[in-house]
Amino acid sequence: MIPYYVLMGVPLLFAMFHSLSLDRPLHPLPKKNYTVLLFFIIYFLLLALRREDIGVDTASYVRVFDRIGDYSWDRAALTTRWEIGFVAFTKALGLFISSPQVYLAVIAALCVFPLGYLYYHESEDDITAIALFLIFPVFIMLFSGLRQSLAIAFAPAVYYAARKRHLWRALILAGIATLFHTSALVLFIMYPLYHMKLRPKHLYWLIPGYLFTFFNSARLYYLITPLFGADYAARYNELTQTGGTTMIILFSIFVIYAFLAPDETLMDADCLGLRNILVLVLFIQMFSPISPLTMRMNYYFLPFVPLLIPKITHRITRIDRRYVQLIKIGLALFFFAYHLLKIRSVDSLNIYPYAFFWE
Numbered sequence: 231m232i233p234y235y236v237l238m239g240v241p242l243l244f245a246m247f248h249s250l251s252l253d254r255p256l257h258p259l260p261k262k263n264y265t266v267l268l269f270f271i272i273y274f275l276l277l278a279l280r281r282e283d284i285g286v287d288t289a290s291y292v293r294v295f296d297r298i299g300d301y302s303w304d305r306a307a308l309t310t311r312w313e314i315g316f317v318a319f320t321k322a323l324g325l326f327i328s329s330p331q332v333y334l335a336v337i338a339a340l341c342v343f344p345l346g347y348l349y350y351h352e353s354e355d356d357i358t359a360i361a362l363f364l365i366f367p368v369f370i371m372l373f374s375g376l377r378q379s380l381a382i383a384f385a386p387a388v389y390y391a392a393r394k395r396h397l398w399r400a401l402i403l404a405g406i407a408t409l410f411h412t413s414a415l416v417l418f419i420m421y422p423l424y425h426m427k428l429r430p431k432h433l434y435w436l437i438p439g440y441l442f443t444f445f446n447s448a449r450l451y452y453l454i455t456p457l458f459g460a461d462y463a464a465r466y467n468e469l470t471q472t473g474g475t476t477m478i479i480l481f482s483i484f485v486i487y488a489f490l491a492p493d494e495t496l497m498d499a500d501c502l503g504l505r506n507i508l509v510l511v512l513f514i515q516m517f518s519p520i521s522p523l524t525m526r527m528n529y530y531f532l533p534f535v536p537l538l539i540p541k542i543t544h545r546i547t548r549i550d551r552r553y554v555q556l557i558k559i560g561l562a563l564f565f566f567a568y569h570l571l572k573i574r575s576v577d578s579l580n581i582y583p584y585a586f587f588w589e
Contacts, residue, residue, distance in 0.1 A: 241356070266353050292330040295333050348533065358562045
């Protein structure tokens with residue numbers, strides 16, 4: 231478990247040192263806090279240097295990489311039922327490298343750096359953002375599901391395209407993401423979702439909508455899954471008990487917090503766009519107790535929630551700023567503690583304990 235403690239502890243210590251240094255004029259650090267950057271560098275190293283059995287699907291991806299390099303392009307396309315974009319990417323990468331470890335490192339870089347860029351530029355509270363990112367399943371997904379991890383890496387680019395009102399760029403990027411994992415189809419709604427005009431008054435229909443979705447999730451699920459193609463509809467046709475109720479409660483609290491806590495006059499377009507994403511996250515999470523497919527759909531939007539919550543906290547004006555600071559500290563400590571508890575009790579993707587490739 232030590233590498234995961236390092237992943238949490240080093241950025242925390244750096245943040246503390248940085249905070250203290252701001253009060254010491256003889257040894258000032260740059261005003262920009264590099265805590266998030268440090269976190270994602272360590273995260274990348276853990277992904278790049280992991281042993282092949284870290285991540286329940288990692289070994290199968292490595293086997294295909296070893297095999298596909300000797301195949302023709304036509305045969306490579308027929309080797310697996312995986313998406314053509316990922317197969318072509320793996321085949322092309324095999325023309326330049328032969329080491330499975332380098333293969334994992336390249337994918338780690340392509341997956342982590344877009345998220346690191348997003349958090350480095352958009353985070354208003356590095357520690358809270360890190361703490362939240364750690365408790366979301368997308369954190370462990372990158373250790374196992376290489377195809378979807380690469381598709382998730384397109385989410386920040388789609389988000390930026392939507393924010394800049396570049397509709398065609400957002401659609402093209404979402405389309406490329408689907409070539410790596412079919413579930414990335416959900417990225418096509420990023421543009422309209424970001425620009426919706428949801429306000430606190432809309433809670434009056436959002437809450438009934440959430441309740442309706444939760445109690446009719448099975449029926450709605452069978453209506454939605456065919457949109458992802460016959461293969462997905464057949465593979466995930468049977469409903470299974472997957473849990474997910476804890477996250478439903480958490481996201482419900484976040485939605486109420488995001489709509490009722492901040493001063494709406496301080497909510498800029500980006501805050502509103504991120505809040506819209508949170509609204510969708512909770513709707514998708516309502517299906518999580520019955521199917522793992524719906525949880526996969528949420529992975530594309532979950533990385534944006536840790537960016538939103540600190541923004542909401544910073545826009546609370548009805549209480550003293552000292553209490554707002556306590557809220558920030560309390561949230562960070564709670565989610566770090568939750569993560570520590572989780573890594574000791576839940577390991578659905580076989581990433582604990584960690585092992586380096588040379589061990």
